[in-house]
Amino acid sequence: MNFDKAGFKNSFINQLQSMYGKGLEEADLYEQYMAFGACVREVISQNWIRTRQQYRSKNEKQVFYFSMEFLLGKLLDMYLIHLGLKEPCRQALAELGIDLAALAEAEPDAGLGNGGLGRLAACLLDSMAAMHLPGHGCGIRYKYGLFEQKIVDHHQVELPDNWLKNGYIWEYRKADKTVEVRFGGRITQIIQPDKWMFVHEDYEPVLAVPYDIPIVGYQNRTVNTLRLWSAEPAAIDFDLSSFNRGDYSRAVEYRHSVERISKILYPDDTHYEGRLLRLKQQYFFVSAGLQSILHCFKQRALPWRTLPEKVGVHINDTHPALAIPELMRLLIDEAGLGWEEAWNITVNTISYTNHTTMPEALEKWPVDMLEKLLPRIYLIIQEIHERLCRTVWDKTQSWDAVSEIAIIADGQVHMARLAVVGSYSVNGVAQIHSEILKNHTFAGFSRLYPYKFNNKTNGITHRRWLIKSNPALAELISRTIDSSWIKYPCDLIQLVNYAQDESLQQQFAAIKRQNKLKLAQFISNKYDIQVDVDSIFDVQVKRLHAYKRQILNVLHIMHLYNKLRENPQLDMVPRTFIFAGKAAPGYYIAKQTIKLIHVLAEKINHDTAIQGKLKVVFLENYSVSLAEMIISAADVSEQISTASKEASGTGNMKFMMNGAITIGTMDGANIEIKQAVGDANIVIFGLTAKQVFDYYHYGGYSAWDMYHNDPRIKTVMEQLVDGFFQEEREEFRPLYNDLLHNNDEFFVLKDFAAYCDAQRVVENKFRHSREWQKMALMNIAHSGIFSSDRMGSEYSVGIWKIKPVIITG
Numbered sequence: 081m082n083f084d085k086a087g088f089k090n091s092f093i094n095q096l097q098s099m100y101g102k103g104l105e106e107a108d109l110y111e112q113y114m115a116f117g118a119c120v121r122e123v124i125s126q127n128w129i130r131t132r133q134q135y136r137s138k139n140e141k142q143v144f145y146f147s148m149e150f151l152l153g154k155l156l157d158m159y160l161i162h163l164g165l166k167e168p169c170r171q172a173l174a175e176l177g178i179d180l181a182a183l184a185e186a187e188p189d190a191g192l193g194n195g196g197l198g199r200l201a202a203c204l205l206d207s208m209a210a211m212h213l214p215g216h217g218c219g220i221r222y223k224y225g226l227f228e229q230k231i232v233d234h235h236q237v238e239l240p241d242n243w244l245k246n247g248y249i250w251e252y253r254k255a256d257k258t259v260e261v262r263f264g265g266r267i268t269q270i271i272q273p274d275k276w277m278f279v280h281e282d283y284e285p286v287l288a289v290p291y292d293i294p295i296v297g298y299q300n301r302t303v304n305t306l307r308l309w310s311a312e313p314a315a316i317d318f319d320l321s322s323f324n325r326g327d328y329s330r331a332v333e334y335r336h337s338v339e340r341i342s343k344i345l346y347p348d349d350t351h352y353e354g355r356l357l358r359l360k361q362q363y364f365f366v367s368a369g370l371q372s373i374l375h376c377f378k379q380r381a382l383p384w385r386t387l388p389e390k391v392g393v394h395i396n397d398t399h400p401a402l403a404i405p406e407l408m409r410l411l412i413d414e415a416g417l418g419w420e421e422a423w424n425i426t427v428n429t430i431s432y433t434n435h436t437t438m439p440e441a442l443e444k445w446p447v448d449m450l451e452k453l454l455p456r457i458y459l460i461i462q463e464i465h466e467r468l469c470r471t472v473w474d475k476t477q478s479w480d481a482v483s484e485i486a487i488i489a490d491g492q493v494h495m496a497r498l499a500v501v502g503s504y505s506v507n508g509v510a511q512i513h514s515e516i517l518k519n520h521t522f523a524g525f526s527r528l529y530p531y532k533f534n535n536k537t538n539g540i541t542h543r544r545w546l547i548k549s550n551p552a553l554a555e556l557i558s559r560t561i562d563s564s565w566i567k568y569p570c571d572l573i574q575l576v577n578y579a580q581d582e583s584l585q586q587q588f589a590a591i592k593r594q595n596k597l598k599l600a601q602f603i604s605n606k607y608d609i610q611v612d613v614d615s616i617f618d619v620q621v622k623r624l625h626a627y628k629r630q631i632l633n634v635l636h637i638m639h640l641y642n643k644l645r646e647n648p649q650l651d652m653v654p655r656t657f658i659f660a661g662k663a664a665p666g667y668y669i670a671k672q673t674i675k676l677i678h679v680l681a682e683k684i685n686h687d688t689a690i691q692g693k694l695k696v697v698f699l700e701n702y703s704v705s706l707a708e709m710i711i712s713a714a715d716v717s718e719q720i721s722t723a724s725k726e727a728s729g730t731g732n733m734k735f736m737m738n739g740a741i742t743i744g745t746m747d748g749a750n751i752e753i754k755q756a757v758g759d760a761n762i763v764i765f766g767l768t769a770k771q772v773f774d775y776y777h778y779g780g781y782s783a784w785d786m787y788h789n790d791p792r793i794k795t796v797m798e799q800l801v802d803g804f805f806q807e808e809r810e811e812f813r814p815l816y817n818d819l820l821h822n823n824d825e826f827f828v829l830k831d832f833a834a835y836c837d838a839q840r841v842v843e844n845k846f847r848h849s850r851e852w853q854k855m856a857l858m859n860i861a862h863s864g865i866f867s868s869d870r871m872g873s874e875y876s877v878g879i880w881k882i883k884p885v886i887i888t889g
């Protein structure tokens with residue numbers, strides 16, 4: 081792209097003037113950022129319009145990825161990289177005395193997601209645009225994203241994330257594309273000579289207003305769309321002029337109840353609560369998204385049966401599973417199709433990704449709630465349920481077989497079962513997870529529809545998680561093997577040929593050290609904790625959850641500390657243990673774990689007897705931006721979930737791509753990482769998924785046995801409750817009880833010894849610097865298959881059957 085530096089500087093100054101009526105010197109950093117953003121918007125919008133036009137004229141199939149979460153992070157740097165404008169803009173701004181990095185920092189993180197699931201949606205959109213694939217996102221424009229985490233007196237405190245307060249430069253309100261979504265009311269059935277008709281009356285109308293965010297492809301002119309819906313009140317004719325107080329308060333109440341719909345993101349990750357507002361959110365964005373898709377389709381004047389050839393709707397977990405009955409409703413009630421035809425179209429349009437097999441995460445809505453809020457949708461679900469049960473009964477004559485697949489059971493609607501029946505493809509997100517889905521979670525369905533089940537291992541976009549977040553490493557790689565890997569990340573494999581190269585190892589080590597220095601500086605400035613950049617940066621950053629086993633990491637640190645107190649001269653490589661992650665506000669054990677990490681850090685970091693060999697740091701407010709800084713500085717990646725529980729993980733992939741060594745269990749994509757890098761370049765420990773299943777199934781595990789037979793365990797467990805940490809002895813009793821009296825559901829104590837051994841292996845490997853750098857380089861070399869480009873093309877070829885559409889200039 082030609083860059084006219086003088087012209088750019090001019091338009092930047094003009095934007096500042098027209099947006100804020102200010103000259104360069106008067107504008108603050110945020111105003112400068114907004115004005116610069118407006119300049120970038122101009123560049124993007126030309127290609128955006130072009131992309132839309134060419135998608136329309138080429139008439140190829142397009143995919144819409146429905147997700148309740150999109151965890152985008154900051155966009156400015158990504159846009160500049162994708163437009164090929166980062167370096168020229170940096171120079172032009174520098175000439176005006178402005179630091180581009182500081183401007184980019186001024187952008188708020190778009191934190192419209194909890195963790196892995198929302199970040200996956202963001203990575204997938206990035207990859208589709210990079211590969212010219214016509215794929216768009218559909219979600220909710222939450223007024224408040226995931227809460228901001230502050231630690232006060234060692235406790236997590238949640239503050240609202242008012243990310244839109246100063247305006248968001250990357251969104252485009254498309255008021256003319258507003259649609260209406262209807263809640264509540266009554267359904268009456270009108271019997272006509274040749275068909276039924278359903279009339280919906282006394283419903284509450286809600287306007288869904290789209291805000292579009294451009295998704296820019298990597299140096300290729302493609303600009304796809306992420307459409308986020310915002311709820312606004314419809315113009316209901318309340319009689320405000322008559323001073324009728326009842327009507328006035330009704331009008332106010334209506335406005336509030338509507339605005340609540342897109343107000344907050346629920347802060348629970350891998351955990352669900354049957355809240356009415358959440359159900360409203362789900363139907364709201366699903367209905368709005370489908371209406372707008374069908375509206376476009378109708379303009380093409382094609383027969384309805386061709387919908388699956390032109391449109392794919394993918395549901396990211398079961399949160400958008402109401403897309404199935406909603407599409408049925410639109411085809412039957414609005415388009416006038418019969419049941420069979422509508423069902424065929426629906427099933428061939430929708431595909432589904434499952435993200436977890438944990439029972440507490442599988443959504444089940446109470447029948448009365450669904451029936452009351454969405455009466456027509458409930459009728460359709462009932463019909464789907466009855467037809468399914470009949471089919472299975474006719475096939476098997478077995479009540480057990482029927483009850484295994486029933487969508488409606490015990491007064492609840494099982495959304496995962498609805499999603500499986502109503503879609504043509506069901507995938508898990510790592511090999512082991514997809515096998516568990518087939519053989520356990522959906523065993524009944526996989527006998528019925530074996531052809532639906534498949535695997536699509538997760539990926540991450542190397543453009544954000546390497547090129548943007550670790551530019552020095554990206555440049556080193558390009559100098560070594562040339563830059564083809566940016567387009568074809570599997571070309572990173574060529575690094576294998578240089579993994580033994582001493583000069584490359586040293587350059588890699590220097591970059592890692594530089595990144596560690598930057599993180600150490602951040603830690604020093606923010607927390608006044610001094611960490612040794614030559615220590616092992618051992619990192620566990622992810623949502624707090626019992627199955628992710630932060631507590632295993634903590635118990636091991638306590639054990640190391642005990643060893644050091646016993647023998648301060650102990651020969652050990654200094655370690656800095658780094659944690660970050662949010663706990664769901666109502667998740668007591670997770671919050672206690674955060675507190676324990678802080679109390680432990682306080683004690684260890686202030687103990688001069690151990691001569692700084694051990695440090696523990698908890699970084700507040702884990703987010704995409706914080707992840708970028710931490711991961712590029714990591715030596716060791718902690719991926720220690722109980723085998724079978726972590727569907728895939730994506731944090732694990734970000735770390736390997738930045739040359740960290742994984743210490744992990746045989747769970748999720750850790751297994752595929754091990755296959756890729758080889759046993760010599762990863763440290764694996766602990767129970768296998770099969771062993772875990774066998775314990776759950778047959779029993780035979782006793783946490784107390786672990787306690788009595790391993791003195792290390794007994795010591796650290798007692799330290800939790802004997803006042804070792806603080807005056808308040810009972811503070812950590814619930815953690816103690818979970819591990820002992822509740823028999824340690826996640827096998828923390830069972831895996832403790834193996835984990836300690838594995839950590840010894842890590843330490844010994846780190847002592848051999850050249851071997852370590854080689855392992856790091858081998859990890860980077862094999863990380864190409866974990867790019868979301870690979871994932872996106874597998875979805876496109878294997879599930880959606882969509883083709884690239886090259887956008888011409």
Ligand SMILES: *Cc1c(COP(=O)(O)O)cnc(C)c1O
Binds near residue numbers: 196
């Ligand atoms: C990648 C990412 C996650 C997912 O991490 P896991 O270790 O796979 O659970 C969560 N939050 C943020 C901000 C991320 O970038």
